[in-house]
Amino acid sequence: xxxxxxxxxxxxxxxVPIVLLLxxxxxxxxxxxxxxxxxxxxxxxxxxxxxMAKTHHRKVQPWRPGWARDVHVWPYLLRIELLATIIVTIxxxxxxxxxxxxxxxxxxxxxxxxxxxAPWYFLGLQEMLVYFDPWIAGVIxxxxxxVGLMVVPYIDANPLGNGYYTFKQRKSAILxxxxxxxxLWVSMIVIGTLIRGPGWMWFWPGTTWDHNRLIFEINxxxxxxxxxxxRVPKIIFGAIVIGLYFVAAGIGMHKLITRTAFNRKIYSxxxxxxxxxxxxxxxxxxxxxxxxxxRLMFRIKYIWVTPWFNI
Amino acid sequence: MAETNxxxxxGSGTAGPEGNGGGKLAAVLAGAKEVKARATGELAETIKAxxxxxxxxxxxxVKHDETPRSRxxxxxxxxxxxxxxxxxxxxxxxxxxxxxxxxxxxxVYITLVFTGTLLMFYYHPSKVVAFRDILYLESDVPxxxxxxxxxxxxxxxxxxxxxxxxxxxxxTGSYKKPREFNWVVxxxxxxxxxxxxxxxxxxxDDQLGFWAVTVGTNMARATPLLGHDGPFGPQLGxxxxxxxRFGLLGGSIVDSNALLRAYIWHCVAIPIxxxxxxxxxxxxxxxxxxxxxxxxxxxxxEIKEPKxx
Numbered sequence: 001x002x003x004x005x006x007x008x009x010x011x012x013x014x015x016v017p018i019v020l021l022l023x024x025x026x027x028x029x030x031x032x033x034x035x036x037x038x039x040x041x042x043x044x045x046x047x048x049x050x051x052m053a054k055t056h057h058r059k060v061q062p063w064r065p066g067w068a069r070d071v072h073v074w075p076y077l078l079r080i081e082l083l084a085t086i087i088v089t090i091x092x093x094x095x096x097x098x099x100x101x102x103x104x105x106x107x108x109x110x111x112x113x114x115x116x117x118a119p120w121y122f123l124g125l126q127e128m129l130v131y132f133d134p135w136i137a138g139v140i141x142x143x144x145x146x147v148g149l150m151v152v153p154y155i156d157a158n159p160l161g162n163g164y165y166t167f168k169q170r171k172s173a174i175l176x177x178x179x180x181x182x183x184l185w186v187s188m189i190v191i192g193t194l195i196r197g198p199g200w201m202w203f204w205p206g207t208t209w210d211h212n213r214l215i216f217e218i219n220x221x222x223x224x225x226x227x228x229x230x231r232v233p234k235i236i237f238g239a240i241v242i243g244l245y246f247v248a249a250g251i252g253m254h255k256l257i258t259r260t261a262f263n264r265k266i267y268s269x270x271x272x273x274x275x276x277x278x279x280x281x282x283x284x285x286x287x288x289x290x291x292x293x294x295r296l297m298f299r300i301k302y303i304w305v306t307p308w309f310n311i
Numbered sequence: 312m313a314e315t316n317x318x319x320x321x322g323s324g325t326a327g328p329e330g331n332g333g334g335k336l337a338a339v340l341a342g343a344k345e346v347k348a349r350a351t352g353e354l355a356e357t358i359k360a361x362x363x364x365x366x367x368x369x370x371x372x373v374k375h376d377e378t379p380r381s382r383x384x385x386x387x388x389x390x391x392x393x394x395x396x397x398x399x400x401x402x403x404x405x406x407x408x409x410x411x412x413x414x415x416x417x418x419v420y421i422t423l424v425f426t427g428t429l430l431m432f433y434y435h436p437s438k439v440v441a442f443r444d445i446l447y448l449e450s451d452v453p454x455x456x457x458x459x460x461x462x463x464x465x466x467x468x469x470x471x472x473x474x475x476x477x478x479x480x481x482x483t484g485s486y487k488k489p490r491e492f493n494w495v496v497x498x499x500x501x502x503x504x505x506x507x508x509x510x511x512x513x514x515x516d517d518q519l520g521f522w523a524v525t526v527g528t529n530m531a532r533a534t535p536l537l538g539h540d541g542p543f544g545p546q547l548g549x550x551x552x553x554x555x556r557f558g559l560l561g562g563s564i565v566d567s568n569a570l571l572r573a574y575i576w577h578c579v580a581i582p583i584x585x586x587x588x589x590x591x592x593x594x595x596x597x598x599x600x601x602x603x604x605x606x607x608x609x610x611x612x613e614i615k616e617p618k619x620x
Contacts (some may be wrong), residue, residue, distance in 0.1 A: 090463060096457055108521070139534045
């Protein structure tokens with residue numbers, strides 16, 4: 001256990017935001033889900049008791065007859081805003097007084113930093129470089145994340161859960177988002193920051209960063225395992241495998257989408273275009289952890305090998 | 312106070328015997344006393360009710376009584392507050408619904424614009440000088456180190472807050488009708504926030520920023536069709552000297568042109584674009600019916616059939 005190494009990594013000024021993330025993201029996940037479960041309990045009560053549903057104000061927040069539904073912005077919101085600005089200012093001030101922004105040696109193109117890392121919010125993408133070629137990890141994936149986020153409101157056909165926390169009424173949406181945000185985005189950032197060392201090699205927290213460490217691993221391409229070594233058959237084979245994946249994942253996703261009665265109800269509200277868009281993004285998103293598993297379990301580098309690009 | 316009292320007492324005591332001259336003095340002193348009394352009275356009134364003074368009225372334009380009407384007007388007729396509605400959902404002012412992340416992001420952005428502008432006074436976006444400017448800033452400029460630290464940590468804080476804001480908006484389903492488009496604007500703002508932070512990373516021109524930006528922009532060389540290392544790029548005639556990375560860096564390596572470009576994107580172009588999107592974002596929050604909740608729960612049995620077109 002090399003505590004000094006651990007401290008060096010954790011106390012690196014630019015790594016402090018990630019240490020902060022480690023606390024803040026679980027906290028707010030708990031904070032939001034706690035309210036979601038509270039609302040879910042109320043939903044169950046209301047569903048079991050139609051009389052109550054008619055008269056209840058339908059919030060977990062307390063409410064008494066005679067209370068106004070709205071309050072004045074002045075002072076009830078503005079005082080909170082003032083307080084928030086003061087607290088944020090204090091946090092920022094204290095943080096800035098106690099911790100100095102990093103400044104390394106002057107830039108030197110002839111001296112490569114090892115490991116040379118992107119800013120922390122891009123480390124998830126840099127981590128993907130281990131498993132994908134740069135054109136996928138650095139260009140296609142960010143574009144798909146951005147476009148995928150943008151289409152969310154247009155493919156989510158579930159009208160429930162608009163303006164209140166709930167898990168029961170939006171299970172698939174919330175699980176998908178948590179998977180994307182926490183598993184694929186935040187945890188990859190944490191891995192990239194705290195675990196990846198020299199040569200972008202995996203160093204468990206507490207082990208020493210060994211600059212001379214070498215890992216001998218032979219990654220093979222999928223066609224080679226099947227004994228396909230010439231160019232054209234490789235292209236055809238890869239296309240077939242990817243195509244099969246899309247079909248299989250599509251069928252699997254369809255099974256998931258139409259698994260429960262509620263999900264089928266939402267499904268029946270979707271247009272073909274909505275459904276197709278959702279399928280494509282879900283399939284591509286699922287491909288990411290699958291490729292990672294493929295690499296880690298079977299040491300497979302590429303699945304589709306062509307002279308122009310490799311996947 | 313004591314002095315005035317003393318001379319007034321003296322004046323009244325000696326006015327009789329000394330005749331005319333003394334009478335004049337007494338009159339002046341009595342006048343002074345009256346003026347003093349008036350001034351004290353006015354001052355006391357001003358302190359007691361400053362909102363009734365002409366100066367106060369000139370600043371605030373309208374009367375402020377403790378009536379609902381004047382509270383509403385206090386928000387609606389104020390140039391800095393008019394983005395707010397007059398009234399708001401009573402449960403939305405509790406911290407637990409919004410987490411305050413959107414508002415705090417905006418506040419941190421303002422802080423960044425402020426500290427960033429001050430930093431610009433001490434920075435030249437050219438090789439060699441840039442790094443020296445940072446050293447100068449850290450050692451010689453009063454509060455320079457604090458300024459740079461606040462800008463750096465504020466940027467990190469903003470990225471974290473934006474992501475948490477998006478997380479909250481998703482968990483509360485606030486992107487649903489009628490707020491779909493505002494979510495799209497929000498995603499664009501998230502991207503712009505990341506780009507702002509990324510372009511700023513290069514500016515100190517140290518090893519950290521240099522290699523981070525080298526790693527980051529090396530992705531661009533692999534852009535399909537538009538990068539010289541990307542799929543079908545070479546077939547389309549892409550070289551290191553005409554592809555999309557060349558356009559980003561203003562050269563084939565991260566050098567002085569890249570520094571200048573990062574500087575202009577960071578200090579001028581992206582802040583303007585981001586501000587425009589922010590204007591739209593906030594405006595849409597209001598036009599889409601204000602903050603999304605906490606709204607009353609809708610049950611599964613109450614889903615309305617979608618209108619068939």
